[in-house]
Amino acid sequence: MPRKPKGPSKSRFVSTVVEIEGRSETRIVELPAFDPAPWTTDSALSIVGASIPRMDAAEKVTGRARYTADITRPGMLFAAILRAPIARGKIRSFDATIAKKLPGVFDLIGPGDAPTKTRLFSNSIAYAGQPVAAVCASSEAAAVRAIHAIVVEYDADPFAVTFESATAPNAPKVRSSGNLYPNAPFIVTRGDVTAGLAAADIVIERVYHTPVALHTALEPHGAAAEWEGDRLTVWESTQGIFRVRADVARALDLPLSNVRVIKDYMGGGFGAKNGAGAHTFIAAVLAKRTGRAVRCINDREGEQIDSGNRPATTQRVTIGAKKNGTLTAIRMIADVPLGISGWEGGPAQIYHELYACKNVHTEETFAFVNASGMQAFRGPGYVEGAFGLESAMNELARKLHLDPLSLRKKNFTKRDPRKDRSYSGNQLPECYEHGARIFGWPKPNTTTRPLAATRMRRGSGLAAQIWPTGGGPPSYAQVRINQDATVDVLVGTQDLGTGSRTILAQIAAESLGAQLKTVRSIIGDTQSLPYTGNSWGSMTTASVGPAVRMAAIDAQHQLFDAAASMLNTTPDTLEARDSRIVVRDTDRSLTFAEVTAALGNVVLVGKGSRGPNPENAAINTFGVQFAEVEVDLDTGIVRVLRIVAVHDAGRIINPLLAASQMEGGILQGLGYALFEERILDPRLGIVMNPTMHDYKIPTMMDVPTIEVSFIAGSDANANHTGARGIAEPAIIPTAPAIAAAVADAIGIEVLEIPLTPWRVLSAIAAIAAAKG
Amino acid sequence: MHLTVNGRVHELRPASAETLLESLRDSLALTGTKLVCDRGECGACTVLLDGEIVYACLTLSAACEGATVTTIEGIAEPDTLAPLQRAFIAHDAAQCGFCTPGQIVAAHALLAANPRPTDADIREAMSGNLCRCGTYPKIHTAIRAVANGEFRTDAP
Ligand code: FES
Numbered sequence: 001m002p003r004k005p006k007g008p009s010k011s012r013f014v015s016t017v018v019e020i021e022g023r024s025e026t027r028i029v030e031l032p033a034f035d036p037a038p039w040t041t042d043s044a045l046s047i048v049g050a051s052i053p054r055m056d057a058a059e060k061v062t063g064r065a066r067y068t069a070d071i072t073r074p075g076m077l078f079a080a081i082l083r084a085p086i087a088r089g090k091i092r093s094f095d096a097t098i099a100k101k102l103p104g105v106f107d108l109i110g111p112g113d114a115p116t117k118t119r120l121f122s123n124s125i126a127y128a129g130q131p132v133a134a135v136c137a138s139s140e141a142a143a144v145r146a147i148h149a150i151v152v153e154y155d156a157d158p159f160a161v162t163f164e165s166a167t168a169p170n171a172p173k174v175r176s177s178g179n180l181y182p183n184a185p186f187i188v189t190r191g192d193v194t195a196g197l198a199a200a201d202i203v204i205e206r207v208y209h210t211p212v213a214l215h216t217a218l219e220p221h222g223a224a225a226e227w228e229g230d231r232l233t234v235w236e237s238t239q240g241i242f243r244v245r246a247d248v249a250r251a252l253d254l255p256l257s258n259v260r261v262i263k264d265y266m267g268g269g270f271g272a273k274n275g276a277g278a279h280t281f282i283a284a285v286l287a288k289r290t291g292r293a294v295r296c297i298n299d300r301e302g303e304q305i306d307s308g309n310r311p312a313t314t315q316r317v318t319i320g321a322k323k324n325g326t327l328t329a330i331r332m333i334a335d336v337p338l339g340i341s342g343w344e345g346g347p348a349q350i351y352h353e354l355y356a357c358k359n360v361h362t363e364e365t366f367a368f369v370n371a372s373g374m375q376a377f378r379g380p381g382y383v384e385g386a387f388g389l390e391s392a393m394n395e396l397a398r399k400l401h402l403d404p405l406s407l408r409k410k411n412f413t414k415r416d417p418r419k420d421r422s423y424s425g426n427q428l429p430e431c432y433e434h435g436a437r438i439f440g441w442p443k444p445n446t447t448t449r450p451l452a453a454t455r456m457r458r459g460s461g462l463a464a465q466i467w468p469t470g471g472g473p474p475s476y477a478q479v480r481i482n483q484d485a486t487v488d489v490l491v492g493t494q495d496l497g498t499g500s501r502t503i504l505a506q507i508a509a510e511s512l513g514a515q516l517k518t519v520r521s522i523i524g525d526t527q528s529l530p531y532t533g534n535s536w537g538s539m540t541t542a543s544v545g546p547a548v549r550m551a552a553i554d555a556q557h558q559l560f561d562a563a564a565s566m567l568n569t570t571p572d573t574l575e576a577r578d579s580r581i582v583v584r585d586t587d588r589s590l591t592f593a594e595v596t597a598a599l600g601n602v603v604l605v606g607k608g609s610r611g612p613n614p615e616n617a618a619i620n621t622f623g624v625q626f627a628e629v630e631v632d633l634d635t636g637i638v639r640v641l642r643i644v645a646v647h648d649a650g651r652i653i654n655p656l657l658a659a660s661q662m663e664g665g666i667l668q669g670l671g672y673a674l675f676e677e678r679i680l681d682p683r684l685g686i687v688m689n690p691t692m693h694d695y696k697i698p699t700m701m702d703v704p705t706i707e708v709s710f711i712a713g714s715d716a717n718a719n720h721t722g723a724r725g726i727a728e729p730a731i732i733p734t735a736p737a738i739a740a741a742v743a744d745a746i747g748i749e750v751l752e753i754p755l756t757p758w759r760v761l762s763a764i765a766a767i768a769a770a771k772g
Numbered sequence: 773m774h775l776t777v778n779g780r781v782h783e784l785r786p787a788s789a790e791t792l793l794e795s796l797r798d799s800l801a802l803t804g805t806k807l808v809c810d811r812g813e814c815g816a817c818t819v820l821l822d823g824e825i826v827y828a829c830l831t832l833s834a835a836c837e838g839a840t841v842t843t844i845e846g847i848a849e850p851d852t853l854a855p856l857q858r859a860f861i862a863h864d865a866a867q868c869g870f871c872t873p874g875q876i877v878a879a880h881a882l883l884a885a886n887p888r889p890t891d892a893d894i895r896e897a898m899s900g901n902l903c904r905c906g907t908y909p910k911i912h913t914a915i916r917a918v919a920n921g922e923f924r925t926d927a928p
Pocket residue numbers: 806807808809810811812813814815816817818827828829830
């Protein structure tokens with residue numbers, strides 16, 4: 001049972017632990033008023049589980065969907081940001097006289113002009129790309145002209161943009177509090193790794209490197225702000241409207257309820273849009289000063305340089321095993337340069353979670369460097385960690401002459417080894433079996449396909465995945481039955497392109513017995529909608545879904561109360577389907593519309609909340625991906641031919657949308673494996689590839705055959721909808737599976753991603769050299 | 773200057789450096805066409821200029837005197853969505869939707885020029901339109917379906 005908090009709060013409120021992207025947070029939550037019976041594997045559901053096209057797709061295919069940059073307000077001004085061209089130093093002089101006089105310019109803010117808590121426009125520069133000033137003008141073009149007319153002189157200081165330079169003796173001070181993240185190194189241990197290694201028949205040691213990756217959402221970060229007296233409205237492209245509200249209220253010293261945050265459509269987030277940013281504060285401050293609405297959207301260079309990234313890692317991995325493949329020890333020591341800010345989202349966690357192994361030790365040292373701060377990026381830590389762990393596992397299999405799939409089955413764990421607790425559900429073995437069958441492991445059933453040329457080599461590989469996807473409270477929802485019998489799902493969540501609008505409507509329609517076409521989801525407004533947390537950690541479905549289901553059941557109770565007297569029966573004899581209420585085992589019925597017509601202007605509102613997660617159960621999504629590649633030995637170019645992905649995510653609410661999300665995650669993983677890499681010149685301290693041409697993301701040309709499937713079922717132990725999350729699991733195993741396939745093709749492992757032609761050719765050359 | 777956009781004639785006075793994308797979005801409030809890279813690298817701003825595919829972010833409005841422009845807002849048929857739009861909906865070819873207008877206009881141009889494209893033709897023609905959500909497989913399926921004659925408005 002959840003614990004009650006200390007203090008005078010009522011028993012409706014309990015404290016519970018929620019896991020978000022591998023971190024645990026304790027929260028006070030309101031207990032649901034009742035506990036709906038879980039949807040189990042056997043529940044007969046017709047709308048939930050159906051491949052229904054996205055309900056907002058028509059807006060998207062017609063161009064009607066309005067994103068933040070499409071918001072206009074009367075008299076709106078447009079802001080542009082000037083960014084520092086040096087990695088570290090001080091502003092010696094700042095002259096905006098000419099800029100202010102340019103046509104169309106309304107206002108300009110620079111050093112000292114923004115409230116302290118916005119942390120904007122410091123005189124000291126800590127990374128290239130740091131905002132130095134902002135202008136608002138009657139057009140975006142005029143604002144851009146003006147920032148170019150600002151004359152700033154800098155005194156450049158020595159900087160540290162790499163982990164090595166930031167941790168060297170006498171390193172430049174990246175942050176006044178020190179260059180290491182507090183309490184470095186971050187150590188997690190179970191068992192005795194030294195003893196485990198001593199007991200091993202074989203020990204393999206590897207050093208893996210992963211790059212800095214950029215989110216590169218097509219829609220950049222942006223906000224529009226407008227004041228009415230001391231009330232502020234912010235339109236923001238965000239994964240967390242309530243978090244943006246809190247950030248803005250704190251930075252501008254406003255009461256929470258004076259800030260309204262609206263998010264309608266957004267063009268992707270992938271973890272980088274979890275709170276307010278410089279653009280938000282700039283829009284709000286300039287709007288206050290000018291008395292006009294102000295829109296501030298990152299330009300592409302600003303977006304690539306300063307909107308977050310997946311930090312690079314160096315992972316020193318040591319694995320010990322018995323001859324039969326049983327793991328005896330796993331050790332991983334990581335260096336992670338975070339940028340100027342960040343959190344301890346390192347690669348260690350997956351090393352503790354994916355396999356049965358009594359002795360595991362990880363150490364992570366996070367350093368601040370003079371580069372833009374990291375942000376969560378789809379599967380933060382686990383994506384990097386999976387590359388190290390799964391690559392090392394594949395090497396272990398090779399050294400032991402074991403099949404890498406058998407090695408994984410051998411080390412499968414039935415319990416969460418990190419906390420020694422059971423799983424709410426774990427069908428990883430079924431994923432292995434099913435995936436192997438589809439792919440044709442170990443001999444891909446596509447090998448009859450001719451090679452593109454004789455200098456080509458084929459290879460296959462695989463990697464597994466785990467990710468915490470329990471979701472959890474707090475999440476509140478309302479389901480409203482309107483006078484015309486249409487239904488609104490009201491919840492303060494967001495749809496990043498994931499399809500949450502659609503799946504929440506499906507859950508409500510199923511629970512209420514309404515036709516799906518009468519239901520719509522109203523999301524993304526802090527002023528009018530019930531609180532829900534950020535859309536991160538693959539947790540929206542598992543967090544918000546149960547609250548919506550409960551609200552729909554509550555609304556149905558009220559509807560049945562009204563219908564019962566009209567049908568001369570009691571509510572417990574009623575059931576609903578297709579927006580019609582039927583007296584069980586009779587032919588007496590009423591449509592929802594007949595009941596709401598009789599109710600006149602009474603609007604029924606059901607309330608729902610998300611209860612705590614079960615205690616002592618680990619809730620995870622599992623999966624495995626198989627890759628087949630073709631490598632050109634002359635050019636080093638890798639083509640991925642095929643990815644087979646099989647995951648266990650509990651109940652799938654909408655298979656069509658789930659497959660889209662899986663394909664998207666896999667393609668981001670493919671980019672991470674093959675070409676995505678921010679290049680930061682260590683001598684200049686600036687980003688060399690801040691464009692979409694130079695920072696390569698996959699195009700349609702790079703798309704392999706992708707076969708996605710899910711293990712059928714429902715995880716009724718996780719929550720009463722039986723659904724877990726899938727957004728992040730999709731990307732986690734892709735890069736190590738591709739890397740394993742490349743190693744299989746060329747006969748040597750490449751220890752650093754992305755697997756650019758240069759790195760692949762160097763590895764091939766190393767074999768040739770070794771052969772003499 | 774005059775510009776015909778989606779069948780309607782507009783009078784515009786673009787600044788000398790104003791792009792067609794700015795004119796469409798800011799002067800004509802046709803915000804379906806998106807700005808992503810502003811330098812011809814992503815395809816989000818794809819429109820048809822006199823039937824030819826162009827990146828509106830690289831096209832100067834002043835050079836378009838008398839031209840005819842089709843944007844995503846002009847793709848639909850009078851009473852119904854265009855086959856491509858219906859195929860994109862049915863095959864879930866839009867996740868966040870930010871790249872979608874550019875994708876549909878590019879696909880429209882492809883099918884106008886080459887009604888029976890091979891898979892390779894589709895990949896080639898669409899390779900200039902980036903999608904960070906990774907919707908490519910579904911976009912490909914949607915285009916394939918339309919090329920196969922599915923989703924035709926006159927279909928029985
Ligand atoms: S915005 Fe025009 S090609 Fe990217």
